[in-house]
Every structure is written in structure tokens, then in C-alpha cells.
Amino acid sequence: MSLRLENLTKRFGQTTVVDGVSFSVEKGELTALLGPSGSGKSTLLRMIAGLERPDGGRLWLGGEEITGKAVQKRSLGFVFQNYALFKHLTVERNIAFGLEIRKVPPREIRERVESLLELVKLTDYGKHYPHQLSGGQRQRVALARALAPRPEVLLLDEPFGALDAKVRSSLAQWLREIHSRLGTATLFVTHDQNEAIEISDRIVVINRGRVEQIGGGEEVYDKPSTRFVASFIGNVNILEGFLDKERISFSGVEETLAASGRGGSGPVVILVRPEELSLRKLGESGENLFPGTVQTVSYRGSFFQVEVRVGEMVLRAVEEKRNFHRYEWREGERVGVSLEGWQFFEVPEGHEEIREKLRQLGYIE
Amino acid sequence: MSKGESPRGWGAVLTLGVLLWVFFLILFPFLGILRETAREGWRAAFLTLGTPEALHAFRLTFSITLWAVVLNTLGGTLLAWVLARQKFRGRLWLESLVDLPFAVSPVVAGFMFILLFGPRGWLGPWFESHGIKVVYAFPGMVLATLFVTLPFVAKEILPVLREVGTDQEEAALTLGASPVQVFFRITLPSIRWGLLYGVVLTIARSLGEFGAVLVVSGSIINSTETATVYIHDRFTDFQYAGAFAASLVLAAVSFLVLFIMQSLLKRRSQEER
Numbered sequence: 001m002s003l004r005l006e007n008l009t010k011r012f013g014q015t016t017v018v019d020g021v022s023f024s025v026e027k028g029e030l031t032a033l034l035g036p037s038g039s040g041k042s043t044l045l046r047m048i049a050g051l052e053r054p055d056g057g058r059l060w061l062g063g064e065e066i067t068g069k070a071v072q073k074r075s076l077g078f079v080f081q082n083y084a085l086f087k088h089l090t091v092e093r094n095i096a097f098g099l100e101i102r103k104v105p106p107r108e109i110r111e112r113v114e115s116l117l118e119l120v121k122l123t124d125y126g127k128h129y130p131h132q133l134s135g136g137q138r139q140r141v142a143l144a145r146a147l148a149p150r151p152e153v154l155l156l157d158e159p160f161g162a163l164d165a166k167v168r169s170s171l172a173q174w175l176r177e178i179h180s181r182l183g184t185a186t187l188f189v190t191h192d193q194n195e196a197i198e199i200s201d202r203i204v205v206i207n208r209g210r211v212e213q214i215g216g217g218e219e220v221y222d223k224p225s226t227r228f229v230a231s232f233i234g235n236v237n238i239l240e241g242f243l244d245k246e247r248i249s250f251s252g253v254e255e256t257l258a259a260s261g262r263g264g265s266g267p268v269v270i271l272v273r274p275e276e277l278s279l280r281k282l283g284e285s286g287e288n289l290f291p292g293t294v295q296t297v298s299y300r301g302s303f304f305q306v307e308v309r310v311g312e313m314v315l316r317a318v319e320e321k322r323n324f325h326r327y328e329w330r331e332g333e334r335v336g337v338s339l340e341g342w343q344f345f346e347v348p349e350g351h352e353e354i355r356e357k358l359r360q361l362g363y364i365e
Numbered sequence: 366m367s368k369g370e371s372p373r374g375w376g377a378v379l380t381l382g383v384l385l386w387v388f389f390l391i392l393f394p395f396l397g398i399l400r401e402t403a404r405e406g407w408r409a410a411f412l413t414l415g416t417p418e419a420l421h422a423f424r425l426t427f428s429i430t431l432w433a434v435v436l437n438t439l440g441g442t443l444l445a446w447v448l449a450r451q452k453f454r455g456r457l458w459l460e461s462l463v464d465l466p467f468a469v470s471p472v473v474a475g476f477m478f479i480l481l482f483g484p485r486g487w488l489g490p491w492f493e494s495h496g497i498k499v500v501y502a503f504p505g506m507v508l509a510t511l512f513v514t515l516p517f518v519a520k521e522i523l524p525v526l527r528e529v530g531t532d533q534e535e536a537a538l539t540l541g542a543s544p545v546q547v548f549f550r551i552t553l554p555s556i557r558w559g560l561l562y563g564v565v566l567t568i569a570r571s572l573g574e575f576g577a578v579l580v581v582s583g584s585i586i587n588s589t590e591t592a593t594v595y596i597h598d599r600f601t602d603f604q605y606a607g608a609f610a611a612s613l614v615l616a617a618v619s620f621l622v623l624f625i626m627q628s629l630l631k632r633r634s635q636e637e638r
Contacts, residue, residue, distance in 0.1 A: 051535055071538040078539040084532035088554040097550075098540035149541060 001062040001152040002026045003048065003185050009056035010043055010209075017043050019209035020057065025153070025185045030176065032196035033189045035206035036232065041189045042081075044206070045155050048187070049078045061152065077146030077184075079156040083138045085130040091117070091141050092126040098149035116144040119178065136167040143175075147182070154179075156188035160195065172199050193233045197221065205229050227345050230271040237277070237315050239270040241344075248344070252311030255290050257339065264346075272342045274318040279306060279329060280336035288339045294329050304329075308337050395616055402609040410610035413599075419611060421587050422595035429503075429578070429591065430571035433510040437567055441518025442560065446552075448519070449526035460523075466515050474512050475580025478505055501583035506591070509577035514567045521563035522556050529555045558633035565629065569622045572615065 004024040010017050017040040025031045035041045046052040048059060050071035059067045066074050086094050092113050099109045117123050120140035130138055139159065146154060159175065160168040176199040179186050190196050196203050197217035205212040205220060205228075213225045224230035231238060241248045244265045247256040257270070282291065292310035304324040306317045315337060319329070329335065372380050402410045413419055448460055466474065482489045482499035492499050499505045533555065537547045553560075575593040582589035584598060592615055599607040 049539055051538070071535075072541045072543055074539075076539060078536070080532055080536055082532060084536040086533055086536070086551060097537065097542075101541045101546060145536075145540070 001185065003153045003187065004060040005044075005048070005057070006060065007057035008044065008047060008054050008059065010040070010047060010052060011055050017209050018047065018054075021206070021209070021211055022057075023204050023211060023214055025187050027152075027185050028180075028183045029202060030179045030186045030188075030200050031202045031204060032200035033187060033204050033206060034193060034196040034233075035191065037191055039206050040209035041191075041206050042157055045078075045157050045187070045189050048153075049076055049155055050074050051078075075149065075151050075153075077149070077151035077154040079139075079142045079146050079154070079159055081158040081161055083130075083142040085138055085141055085145070087130055089129075090126065091122065091128050091130070091133070094130070094141055095144045095148050097145060102149060112148060116148055119147075120144045135163050136171060139163065139171060143178070152184065154182075154184045154186045156186070158189055158191070160192075161190075168195070169198075175199060197233075205232065207232070224271070224343065227269055227271065230343060230345075235274050235316065235318075237272045237274065237313075239272065239313055239315075241268055241270055242266070243268045243344075243346070250311055250313060253290060253313075255288075257288055257342075266346055268344045268346050270342050270344045272315070272339055274305070274316050276339065276341040277315060277317040278338045278340060279308070279317055279319060279327065280338055281327070282334045282336055284336055286336075286338060290337045290339070292335055292337045294331050294333045294335055297329055297331055308335060310337055398609055398612050398616060401605065402613055405606040405609060410606045410613075413604075413607035414610050414614065416607075418586055418590065419595060419607065422590050422592045422611070423614070425503075425506075425590065426572060426592040429506050429510050430568055432507045433514050433571045434564055434567050436507075436511055437514050437518050438560070438564055441515070441563060441567075442522060442556075444519040445522035445526055448523055450531070463516050463519055466513055471509075471513050471574065471576030471578075472580055475509050475577035478509055478512070478577075478581050482508075500581050501585070501589060503589070505581040506578050506589065509581045510571050510574050513574055513577050514570045517566040517570065518560065518563035521559045521566070525556045525559040526552070558629060562626065562629050562633070565622055565626050569619065569626075572618060572622075 002024055006022050008018055008021045019040075021044060023031075033041045033044065043052060047054045050066075050069060054067065057067075058065055061074065061076075086097065089097070095113045095116055096109050099112060104112070113126070114123075117126055120143060122137060122140055122144070125133065125137065125141075130141070133141065143156075143159075156175075160171055163171065172195055175188075188200075197220075200217065202214065202216060203220050204214050207228050213220055213229045215223075220229060221233055224233065227238075230236055239250060241250045241257070242265075246258065248268060248270065249256045280286075280289065290310045292308040292315070295307045295309050295314060296305075297307075298305045303321060304319045306319055306324075306329055308315050308317060317337065371377070444463065448456060448463075479486065479500050481487050482492060482505060484490070484493065486500075489499065497504070499508070529552075533551050534547050537551045538544075542550065573593060574591075575597065578591055579594055579597070582591065582594060584590050584594045586598075590598065592611055596608050596611045596615070599605070599611070
């Protein structure tokens with residue numbers, strides 16, 4: 001069964017935390033709701049579950065409208081950020097809770113609990129209490145408990161937020177597996193773009209209560225539809241420049257970028273991912289090559305991060321170890337920075353802070 | 366300091382001081398009752414406990430306690446739940462009002478009930494005309510005890526309810542439980558030790574309540590004389606044997622309550638990790 005949101009809105013006092021959000025999650029689809037903290041994503045999830053009452057919009061589950069339906073009557077599974085396990089009940093009883101409420105015969109409950117314990121790899125932990133488990137184990141119990149009544153839709157609020165990096169990534173992969181085995185419509189909230197890209201089929205990027213973009217991981221990363229999406233997903237250099245027909249110029253930089261086929265003129269924002277920048281020996285020639293000075297070099301384990309000052313801008317480049325050792329860039333060294341890919345957005349009216357800056361730099365009136 | 370290690374130097378002096386202080390204030394008076402009862406003769410003392418007046422006084426105390434415990438357990442739980450889970454104007458005000466019985470002298474509390482339900486009080490005449498006697502009768506004594514013991518259950522549960530939070534309750538809702546099922550299956554079990562502790566405190570206070578009850582009771586022998594009032598009346602009447610014997614019984618009950626409290630606290634700290 002699919003879940004559909006139609007113009008869902010929520011206000012707390014004067015602030016609108018969720019502002020006309022519409023999208024749907026199909027059966028068998030794993031969707032990530034990605035946004036920074038305070039973007040309204042958790043409130044959105046709580047509204048879907050029925051734990052918050054929307055101020056506007058509608059919710060559909062399959063063909064049925066569930067906007068005003070009581071929490072306990074929606075057949076949704078919810079996994080809470082801090083797991084919210086029942087402290088006074090054993091793992092078994094936690095998982096059995098939803099089944100006991102539904103008056104499922106005890107024998108059936110026992111079988112279901114056993115198969116779920118197997119699914120979450122906690123077969124020997126049925127008699128344990130939540131406080132005797134590790135964070136990752138608690139997370140798995142919470143998932144098993146939510147799955148026990150066979151919900152049509154599974155909602156997870158920052159499911160891996162409280163876990164350390166290693167456990168997080170293995171649990172994320174494991175959730176992906178379980179999801180494909182069960183085929184529910186799954187929606188999970190996260191602020192971690194890697195997590196979203198890694199395991200979801202589709203990403204709904206949300207900012208300030210509004211949907212910024214909906215798309216697959218690659219689409220959202222490579223073709224961000226707004227400046228916010230580009231800067232939120234992955235690392236990015238943000239350059240503020242001025243488009244004049246075919247060329248884009250920057251403050252304090254002689255060279256210009258070729259902006260083929262855009263035409264027009266006005267302030268623009270250019271986004272370049274660190275891996276789209278490469279460093280060259282000074283004096284090499286080529287298109288879109290800016291001269292700059294290496295400002296800092298820092299070792300990051302599998303790669304080096306090099307910050308280069310170009311005019312008034314500081315660009316962050318990522319150099320693979322092998323590449324880096326060929327040149328051994330040093331701080332203060334003059335280099336060429338080659339821009340091998342970028343996106344640019346015309347600055348819309350209303351982005352006053354950028355316009356103001358460009359005005360100061362003398363690009364616009 | 367690790368377990369089993371003895372304090373040294375100033376630590377030892379202070380420890381000894383505290384031990385003496387507690388002994389003098391708490392254990393010593395209790396021994397005093399024992400000694401006085403023995404002097405009056407154990408037999409004589411315990412014979413007084415068999416008199417109809419004494420039996421009546423204890424029966425009265427126990428039934429007032431029962432009423433107070435039942436009503437304040439229900440009311441106190443509801444009160445704490447409303448304070449912890451509902452948002453409304455004047456919630457903080459209500460919360461501090463709950464503490465009032467701690468601050469008001471029980472005698473004053475009793476007096477307030479007389480003013481309210483007495484023959485010339487606000488509500489007294491109305492009740493009287495319907496044939497219900499409130500003050501100088503059982504209902505008034507229960508009311509006075511309810512007033513005095515109101516905070517115990519509510520104040521024990523409130524912080525526990527706040528600390529547990531609403532997460533587990535919300536989780537139960539999403540699993541299909543109705544609000545009533547959520548209360549009995551999730552909320553109640555998580556506050557049970559606090560609740561029991563509050564009940565024990567209420568029992569202890571109800572058994573020992575004197576001032577408020579004395580004022581509203583009118584201390585009529587064989588009618589409104591509770592155990593504490595009985596002790597007071599015997600004592601002022603120079604019938605020491607009766608006073609000491611009854612005191613001993615109440616003190617013994619207190620020790621039992623103390624013992625239960627200790628084991629409850631132990632269970633609680635074991636479970637609330």
C-alpha cells in the first residue's frame with residue numbers, strides 16, 4: 001500500500017514548521033527524508049504517524065484518507081529515534097506488545113516473536129531487558145517491535161543517529177536488506193546525506209519545512225535543483241560571480257569561466273564539488289584554469305584536502321593520496337586550479353545578502 | 366570511601382557525633398516508651414489494649430487510613446498525570462498548590478474544615494439538612510486526613526512521570542494500544558515504585574495524624590476517638606498504661622512501614638537504571 005502526503009502543513013504558534021509538503025512513498029520503496037536539524041522532517045514523520053495533528057493538508061494510505069484517524073488505528077510501524085523500548089518488559093514482550101494488543105493467539109505470538117528475533121539476529125536475547133542491550137541491539141529490537149503487527153508502512157526517525165559510525169553503516173545496509181525482503185513502503189528521516197544516498201531508492205530533500213527536491217541519490221547529488229540541495233548534499237565550494245553573456249567573472253580574478261549557451265547577464269552562484277577541482281603545475285594551459293596560492297594542506301586519511309586562494313575566494317580541493325604525492329603541494333606554492341565541472345544558479349530576486357555582496361564588489365548596481 | 370573501610374580522624378569524630386545525635390533523637394525516645402510500658406507492667410498495659418475504647422480507636426484509625434489511601438492514590442495519580450501530561454494555564458500554580466498541605470499546620474487545616482462544614486459554616490447547614498454529619502464525624506476526619514496526605518502520592522509520581530517522558534507511551538499508541546491500554550500497560554508499570562512509595566508514606570502519615578483529626582473529631586470516646594487522639598486523651602487523664610501500650614502499637618506499625626519503605630527504595634534503585 002502506498003502512502004501519500006498532500007500539502008501537509010504544521011504550525012507551532014507563529015512559525016510554520018512544515019509548509020505544504022506533498023510526495024508519496026510506494027510499496028516496496030525505501031525513501032529518505034533528508035534535511036538539516038530543524039527542517040521539520042521529524043514533525044512531518046510524526047504527523048504521518050498521527051502523533052501530531054496537521055494544520056492543513058491530507059494524508060492517504062492506499063485509497064483511504066487517514067488525516068484525522070487516531071494513531072492506534074493507522075497500521076503504521078514507527079521506530080523512534082531513542083528507540084522508546086518498554087523498559088519494564090523483556091525483549092520478547094516488547095516485540096509481542098502490538099500482537100497482544102490485537103489479541104493474537106499466544107501460540108501465534110510466540111512463533112512470530114521467534115521469527116522476528118531471528119530476523120534481527122537476537123535469538124538469544126528474548127529474555128533480556130532493554131537496559132542489558134547495546135545501542136545497536138536496542139535499535140534492532142525497536143525495529144522488530146514495529147514490524148511485528150505487519151504494518152503497511154514503516155516510519156523511522158533518525159534510526160541510526162545515536163550509534164557510532166561503524167555500527168551505523170552496517171545497520172543501514174542491514175535495514176536495506178530487511179526492507180527489500182519485506183517490501184513495505186518505508187520512510188526514514190535522516191540528516192546524514194551519506195546514509196540517505198547509500199541506502200535509499202529516493203530522497204526527499206527538505207529545508208525550512210518545504211520540499212527542495214525529490215529524486216534518486218545520483219540525481220540529487222549530480223543535478224541539484226536548488227542551491228540548498230547542492231550545498232547540503234556533499235561538500236561544495238560556493239562561488240559568487242557575475243554572468244555576462246558567455247563568460248562568468250569573479251572578484252579579483254583575471255580569468256573568466258566559459259558559460260556556454262546560457263546568455264543573459266546578472267549575478268550567479270556557482271557550485272563546485274571538491275572532487276571537480278584539480279590542481280595543476282603553474283604554467284600549464286587549458287580552459288577554466290585559475291591561478292592560485294595553496295593556503296593549507298591537511299591529511300584526511302584516504303585523501304588530502306588542499307585549500308587554494310584564488311582572488312578573493314578560497315576553494316577546497318580533494319586530492320587522492322597517489323595524485324598528491326606526485327606533486328607534493330606545499331603551503332604558499334603557486335598552482336593552477338582547474339574547474340572540471342560545476343553547476344550554476346542565477347541569483348533570484350530576494351536573495352538580498354548575495355546581491356548586497358555583489359553590489360559591494362561592484363558587479364551590479 | 367570504599368565499603369568496609371573505617372573512617373579515621375575527623376571523619377571518625379563526625380560520624381560518632383551523627384550516630385549519637387540520631388540515637389538521642391530517634392531511637393532513645395522509642396526506648397523510653399518501652400521502659401515506661403514495662404514500669405506500668407506489661408500485663409496491665411496490654412489489657413488496656415483489649416478495652417472497647419482502645420479497639421474502637423484503632424479500628425477507626427485503620428478505616429480512616431484505608432479511605433485516605435484509596436482516595437489519595439486515585440486522586441494523586443490523576444493529579445500527577447494531569448500535571449505531567451496536560452498543558453494548561455495555571456499548571457505551575459496548581460503544582461505549587463499541591464505543596465500547601467506541607468506548609469499549613471494540620472491544626473489550621475482541621476480548623477478550616479470546621480469553618481466550612483461546621484453547624485454555622487459555609488456548607489455545614491446544607492449537609493445537615495440532608496442528614497449528613499461531616500465534622501465531629503467520620504467523613505470530616507477522612508477529609509482532614511485527605512488534606513494532610515494529598516501531596517504524598519502526587520509528589521512521588523510527578524518527577525517519575527516527567528522523567529519517563531512520553532516516548533514509550535507514544536510507541537505503545539503506534540503499536541495499536543488505546544489510551545486506556547497505554548496507561549495500564551505502560552504508564553502505570555513505569556511509575557509503580559514511586560506510586561507504592563507514595564502509598565506507604567500516605568499510610569504512615571494517616572496512621573500518625575493527630576492535629577487535623579483532633580480538631581474535626583471533637584474526640585468523642587467510642588465514636589470519633591482515633592488511636593493518636595486516644596493516646597493523647599489517656600495521657601492527659603493520667604492513664605499511662607493505656608497511653609504507652611497504644612503508643613507501642615503505633616510505633617511498631619511505624620517500624621514495619623519503615624522496613625517496607627527501605628525495601629521499596631532498594632527495589633526502585635535496582636530497577637531504575
